[in-house]
Amino acid sequence: MIVTAPSQDQSKNGPRAINMNTDIPGILRLLELVFGASLDADGQRMFAHTANAAQSPAILWRLSPAAAKLSLGFVWEADGRIVGNVTVLTTEMPGRFLVVNVAVHPDYRRQNIARLLMKQVENLVQQRGGNQILLQVVKQNNAAVDLYKSLNYSTIGSMTNWSTSISRLRRLDLNLENAGPPIRELKRHEWREAYRLDRLALHDDLHWPEHLKPDAYKTGFWASVGNLLNGRQTETWVTGSAQNKLVGLAKISTEWGRSHEMTLRVHPSWQGRLERPLLAKLIRRLQNMPRRNVQIEHPDDDELVNALLQEANFQPRRTLTHMRLDLK
Ligand SMILES: CC(C)(COP(=O)(O)OP(=O)(O)OC[C@H]1O[C@@H](n2cnc3c(N)ncnc32)[C@H](O)[C@@H]1OP(=O)(O)O)[C@@H](O)C(=O)NCCC(=O)NCCS
Numbered sequence: 001m002i003v004t005a006p007s008q009d010q011s012k013n014g015p016r017a018i019n020m021n022t023d024i025p026g027i028l029r030l031l032e033l034v035f036g037a038s039l040d041a042d043g044q045r046m047f048a049h050t051a052n053a054a055q056s057p058a059i060l061w062r063l064s065p066a067a068a069k070l071s072l073g074f075v076w077e078a079d080g081r082i083v084g085n086v087t088v089l090t091t092e093m094p095g096r097f098l099v100v101n102v103a104v105h106p107d108y109r110r111q112n113i114a115r116l117l118m119k120q121v122e123n124l125v126q127q128r129g130g131n132q133i134l135l136q137v138v139k140q141n142n143a144a145v146d147l148y149k150s151l152n153y154s155t156i157g158s159m160t161n162w163s164t165s166i167s168r169l170r171r172l173d174l175n176l177e178n179a180g181p182p183i184r185e186l187k188r189h190e191w192r193e194a195y196r197l198d199r200l201a202l203h204d205d206l207h208w209p210e211h212l213k214p215d216a217y218k219t220g221f222w223a224s225v226g227n228l229l230n231g232r233q234t235e236t237w238v239t240g241s242a243q244n245k246l247v248g249l250a251k252i253s254t255e256w257g258r259s260h261e262m263t264l265r266v267h268p269s270w271q272g273r274l275e276r277p278l279l280a281k282l283i284r285r286l287q288n289m290p291r292r293n294v295q296i297e298h299p300d301d302d303e304l305v306n307a308l309l310q311e312a313n314f315q316p317r318r319t320l321t322h323m324r325l326d327l328k
Pocket of ligand 1: 102108109112113115116136138144146147
């Protein structure tokens with residue numbers, strides 16, 4: 001049985017499945033109250049579009065793509081309004097579900113509302129044959145981290161988002177000792193090996209919301225046409241071992257109107273030796289690119305890369321901890 005049918009008794013206090021016909025304006029009001037100040041640019045844009053949520057007839061929200069993302073999950077109703085919410089998202093991998101928008105109105109906290117809503121999510125995922133629930137939480141958000149730990153979620157790791165602008169970027173010094181093995185462009189036929197290296201360097205569940213796709217580093221004809229149409233460009237630099245196995249990889253992705261995005265992956269047995277030369281290479285390349293912001297997501301426990309990013313004048317913006325519950 002799938003627990004997404006609208007509740008018959010809308011006035012009842014407590015948890016129930018989201019009713020798309022009536023709940024969306026109330027959920028948006030709650031999310032704006034709880035997350036308003038901390039929303040990223042995409043979130044702010046969504047609320048700018050939905051600023052008139054309270055005025056629009058609730059039923060019209062069925063047609064909104066923003067509301068569609070809220071359609072699976074649970075709310076907690078009290079005193080005639082929505083005071084708690086959790087949203088469940090499906091992923092491309094069968095059995096793998098995500099939880100987002102965990103929010104309880106400040107006047108109703110510490111009454112077990114979030115815990116019971118999360119339990120409803122667990123039941124829902126189990127009923128759908130799922131075996132994994134994943135979520136991201138701001139590392140310093142102790143209340144939420146404690147909540148998830150108390151529900152047996154385990155920590156996979158944390159990713160820090162760093163950013164700067166090209167005009168503020170500082171070059172990284174290289175001397176003969178830290179120049180490392182030669183850096184060259186990834187060859188077209190090496191895409192499988194690049195994928196393998198990425199998976200060795202970074203835990204699958206630190207990719208969000210989907211796992212890395214096997215063809216993530218493939219640059220065939222159709223991928224190039226797609227990139228051209230979207231104003232997207234990528235360049236991937238690698239270093240090989242003496243046996244010519246890929247051991248380090250650094251990538252820049254650029255897309256029209258967006259920040260440049262960097263990726264850095266180093267084979268576990270080469271860590272400490274390749275980060276500086278690979279990052280130095282990316283920074284030199286970026287300095288010839290359109291003047292925009294640059295960002296990188298990287299594991300927060302990589303102290304060497306943290307220091308190098310600071311040296312290059314990046315600032316940490318936020319660190320998200322990834323947590324997972326495995327269901328029997
Ligand atoms: C995090 C949040 C959802 C918790 O909601 P809640 O309904 O107050 O939580 P519950 O009453 O169900 O608490 C369950 C457990 O979570 C932990 N917890 C909740 N609030 C906590 C707090 N302020 N400090 C420490 N632990 C806390 C405790 O382990 C608690 O169990 P206990 O009360 O037996 O000690 C709520 O504080 C909130 O909406 N915060 C802002 C939005 C947010 O950060 N969402 C999480 C995004 S990932």
